[in-house]
Amino acid sequence: MPDEGMTNLDNSQQKELGAYIGRLLRDSFGKGPEGTFVSIGGHFVTVYLRNFMSPTEQILMEQRQEAMVVSTRATLMEKLIPEIKTGILFITGIELQELYYDWGLHNRSGMMIGISVEPFAAPPVNETYVGKAQVHREVDDISQQAQKVPDETYSCELNRRTLIVIRNGILVAIEKELIRLGYEIALKYAKGNLEKRYLHNSNHFESSLNKKVIDIFLDWDFVRDKSVIAFVLNE
Incomplete structure (x- = not known):
């Protein structure tokens, strides 16, 4: 289960989007993330990935070949980004203008950040947070x-x-x-x-x-x- 505040599992679009991206990554990388947590607000959608690393990548990391893992993932993501944008459009009805991603290879995590043309049907973001x-x-x-x-x-x-x-x-x-x-x-x-x-x-x-x-x-x-x-x- 995700931590409180990370995502709302009662939202069917968030659950459907998380399942779609998890399945897409599994089909492309050979192993999907164990946890895929989607958050939506304003013009933003984030997908937080936990425990996402294939056995081959794990071996490369142990051999200090992090650059090779990053390069291979970049090549795969270049092909996947159009599919991810299409999936988000199909599930939410909102088109993404930009999609960013990064990996925390040290703890097998990842994040995708999408910025939409129109706001999602979701709570507004907090632009006046403390600090x-x-x-x-x-x-x-x-x-x-x-x-x-x-x-x-x-x-x-x-x-x-x-x-x-x-x-x-x-x-x-x-x-x-x-x-x-x-x-x-x-x-x-x-x-x-x-x-x-x-x-x-x-x-x-x-x-x-x-x-x-x-x-x-x-x-x-x-x-x-x-x-x-x-x-x-x-x-």
Whole structure:
């Protein structure tokens, strides 16, 4: 059973969507997640995956071949994203404009974050949560250490256990050139490792939110010069 606040299992669309994505991942990766928890609010839908790693991937991780796991998953997800968007449209009637994903390979977790064109028929997000100013300040400081201060930072609580942070305008010139030369996957892997290290090492998020940080996920849309961070929290 999911933790209270992560998802509402009485919602048939959430249950159907979780089952659909779990089945799709199992068919594509050979092993699906043991837990697939869907949260919907405002223009956002998140899918939190628990205990998601195939036996082959486990062997590669033991051999310190994490980059190979990330690269293989990126190739598979490139093919799956259109199917995931279609499934969400079919189940909810809402079209996704953007879909981000990331993995917590150290604890076999994962997260997908979708942003819709129209709002879902779901509760609104909380844009005035406690600790918001401190969270923005810390995210901006970490962004500056890794690349540059975002042109714009937005955040909201999707529910008591899911915090979404969106950064616009964070790429520097050398990153844009690497993208132009075709090094997108390598750049995402490097940026992910660097920024996650800063995010996980910060003690400001837990003190500002008065919650424990269980997982942190982040992804980029290089075309939009946009990044999404998802914090999974425990009250």
